[in-house]
Amino acid sequence: MEIADYLKVARRRLWILVLVPVLAAGAALTYGLLSPRTYSATATVLTPSLVGAQYSQFTGPQAIDQFVSAFAASAADPTVIAQTATETGASSEDLTDNVSVAQVGASSNVTLTYSGEDQKTSSEVAHALATNALVNIYSAQGKIAGLQADAAKKGVDAANKAVNDYVTKVGVGEPSAAYTAAISQVTWLQQTQATYAASGDKSAASLIRGSIASAQKQAQTIGATLPQYNTLVNAQTLANEAYQSALGDQRKVQVQAAAAADPEVITTTDAEPDRTGASTVKLVVPVAGAAVLFAIIVIALFEFIAAVRRQQSGRELEGKHVATDTVPAEPAAHDTAEAPAEVVTAEEESADEVAPASAPDAVPATAEEDRPDAGSQEPASSTAPPTHPRPARTSKKARRAAARAAARERANEEQEPEHEASTERTPSMVDA
Secondary structure, three states: HHHHHHHHHHHHHHHHHHHHHHHHHHHHHHHHHHHOOOEEEEEEEOOOOOOOOOOOOOOOOOOOHHHHHHHHHHHHHHHHHHHHHHHOOOHHHHHOOOEEEEEOOOOOOOEEEEEEOHHHHHHHHHHHHHHHHHHHHHHHHHHHHHHHHHHHHHHHHHHHHHHHHHHHHOOOOOHHHHHHHHHHHHHHHHHHHHHHHHHEEEEEEEEEEEEHHHHHHHHHHHHHHHHHHHHHHHHHHHHHHHHHHHHHHHHHHHHHHHHHHHHHEEEOHHHHHHHHOHHHHHHHHHHHHHHHHHHHHHHHHHHHHHHHHHHHHHHHHHHHHHHHOOOOOOOOOOOOOOOOOOEEEEHHHHHHHHHHOOOOOOOOOOOOHHHHOOOOOOOOOOOOOOEEEEEOOHHHHHHHHHHHHHHHHOOOOOOOOHHHHHHHHHHHHOOO
């Protein structure tokens, strides 16, 4: 198809191109004007003191993403929603469906936007929800840090008890110090014995020998308790370190909670209407554009269906003409029979389409003049061209197809001698 054909189709289906976009734009405009008016307020959380700070729990390359995810999850927490609904009077459904959390560009700041039908309370609801969500993050972390500190303290108490019980069982006080003292005593006795032996006092040296044996035995006894004692002491040391670490984490969380409770951390804007004239236009324009595209698709579908139907009609008409031209010629009827239907040749049909109107002095023949006598009726000429009924006025394409079919049939009849023989027998049948 050329551009002119497309323009013809557009003119013929202009009502679709106009009506569909107008209806769609009207529906969008009606929705924009009649739908309930809502107002949005935004609370911004300023996080320089909360993310990446010295005592912050959000540190490292993923600190910003972690904080944004934690804040969004906290804002959707049922406990936070219930608390905010109680404080502001907003419904839990609105706090769930009409709240959005987003990161401000590439910074660590986070925005919380709330949309409601009441312009006065929208700002209050946004600020309360952001505050409760932020407090919930650090209150939960504070609870976890407190539980960890309590568990570490219990570990320290258990380790201390184990050491004390073992020392009581051994009965030597602190085994490591007792062992050191026993070894020192053995060493001193051995040195004393050596001094007496060197001075020639053998009786004194013999007396000290028994003390040395007793001191060595005591040292061996105490030394046998050292492995288990050292194990208990090491466990006690680790428990104390864990407890100190838990206390440090708890202090960090408390510092972060205090920073989050600062009123200057959260700033809230005034509520503004969500839909204005410009926003309504932004809604109508894309809807109208989509409707135009839909109208074009509908027109293309209609044209395709119409083309298929025209093609089927042309094939049916061509088949009817072929069937009419292949029927054998009938003998001429008597004057008492009804007049045959008007027939024209293909040449006459073509001439009728191009010939001008007949002259004024041409008088059509009357029925009496046209009706032949029964006795003088001439047989049909064997050289007469085949005729066919005048087709109904159809499209040019259908008429051209019918003319081509008639020409093919006429050529076939001229080549068949049987047709001439059948036409020569027609007079004898009339005379009879």
